[in-house]
Amino acid sequence: MGIFDTILGRSKLPKAKTDRLFAISTANITLETNLGIKPATVAGICFKPIESSRYETARTEIEDLLRYSSQETGTSYRLKMDEYNFLWTILEDHEFENIVTNIHLVSQTMIEHGFGEQLLCAIYKFQGSSTVYWIYNFKQDSFYPFVPKGNKERDNSTEFRLKALMERELPIERDVEKWYPLWGIPF
Known part of the structure; x- marks a missing residue:
């Protein structure tokens, strides 16, 4: 952002980043082994x-890439519009690595086409004594836990722990x- 952008109050949306998206793959082992939290078959x-x-x-x-990938890995997918008019690509697979790879595939394709700013988040669902969502914020290039208890x-x-x-x-x-x-996560 240049000096004129700052003076005139213009700002640019932060670029989407996928650098640390694969960190959930190794963290999965710790979550399951040490905490008894297992990945769900959906993200x-x-x-x-x-x-x-x-x-x-x-x-x-x-959609073409996901169709091809589903033939190779067995990952099923569907697109769903939520109540806020955001579009979700929902992936299901018994192999967590396939889900992580396909989320990376979708995000990279969006970035390559110039739509990185449209990427909001990737969400990985885990289950243990409660449901835990690990949310990857593309703009911040980081994860955070979200543990809903019901009724918003x-x-x-648990999140801080x-x-x-x-x-x-x-x-x-x-x-x-x-x-x-x-x-209202649609999965």
Whole structure:
């Protein structure tokens, strides 16, 4: 951002990053072994759709890649619009690594087509004594835990405990104000 952008109050959206997206693969082992939290067979990636022919081309390419990938890995997928008009690519597979790889595939394709700013987050669902979502924020290039308790309440003590236990293995968002609750996750 240049000096004129600053003076005139213009800002650019932060670029989406996928550098540390694969960290969840190794963290998965610690979560399961030490904490008894196992990955569910479902995860998703959320992005803000826009109306443009370039965007439709990217979406078609993503669907083609996922169709091809599903033949190779058995990962099933579906697209779903949520109540806030965000588009979700929901992936299901018994092999966690296949889900992580496909989320990376979708995000990289969006970035390559110039739609990185549309990427919001990737969400990995884990289950133990409670449901834990590990949310990857593409703009911050970091993860944070989200543990819903029901009726739009969250279990902050468990979230902070998970942060303390996993910060050596996962790039955890340090600013807890950016640990946005995501209600209505469609899986």
